[in-house]
Amino acid sequence: MHDRLPLIAGNWKMHKTPAEAREWCAGFRSRLPSLPPGVEVAVCPPFTALEPVSSALRGHPAWVAAQTISDQPSGPHTGEISGSMVFSCGARGVILGHSERRAMGETDVMVAARVRAALDAGLRPIICIGESLAEREEEVTLQVLTTQLTAAIAVVRPSEVDRVVIAYEPIWAIGTGRSATPEMAQESTAAIRELARKRLDANRLRILYGGSVTPATARQLLVSPDIDGALVGGASLDPESFAMIVEAAG
Ligand code: 13P
Secondary structure, eight states: OOOOOOEEEEEOOSOOOHHHHHHHHHHHHHHOSSOOTTOEEEEEOOGGGHHHHHHHTTTSSOEEEESOOOSSSSSSOTTOOOHHHHHHTTOOEEEESOHHHHTTTOOHHHHHHHHHHHHHTTOEEEEEEOOOHHHHHTTOHHHHHHHHHHHHHTTSOGGGGGGOEEEEOOGGGTTSSOOOOHHHHHHHHHHHHHHHTTTSOGGGOEEEEESSOOHHHHHHHHTSTTOOEEEESGGGSSHHHHHHHHHHHO
16 A cells, blocks of 8 residues: 555646636636645646746645756756746746657756756656657567656655656657556556666655546546556646546545
């Protein structure tokens, strides 16, 4: 048995202005004034909506996370945003290594540096790993997960395990409407837990599934023993469908 608290995180990606974000928060709060017992919720808006969302969710148990940060604390890095900056806007976590950022050139080394920067800034990193369709078909999924996970957790101290979240997001399942089956997601998350055991107390490590999670598919994914929650993209943009996924985790 384990006592890992399920986490449902909504990744808004590049969606919602501050006004739209406030409207979402009002809708979500009226739908779920409190969270179901035993569920944690994180909302991950774009940088420009971090402060509005943090303000609009004040007094609500959902916490706020950014979608990336710089690996540097400050300095001449035009266009970059540091961990302490997002923290000061109310963020308490940050998504790192999302496949949409890896596709733009973010490497395992860069992701690891951001993980360390996040922990040093007091943020909880939500580290995304996952294979492409070609890699799954070539049957190298486990190698891909091993490489990505090993690099990312090499910078995590064993005492920090409770602050770290891994999100298994197979690239072919993201935004496609084609979720991994519960069996596939369980197989990969269990493998990730075993890999993490080399460095961390993996029974305490939360591992989420992400990729086309909807209110209709959430429950069957979330009952798997090694899936500790979901990282939700498209279905998090509507407060009603996000609330339904949160309830499915309760
Ligand atoms: P979708 O839920 O839209 O497939 O996105 C998943 C995702 O990338 C979350 O980070």
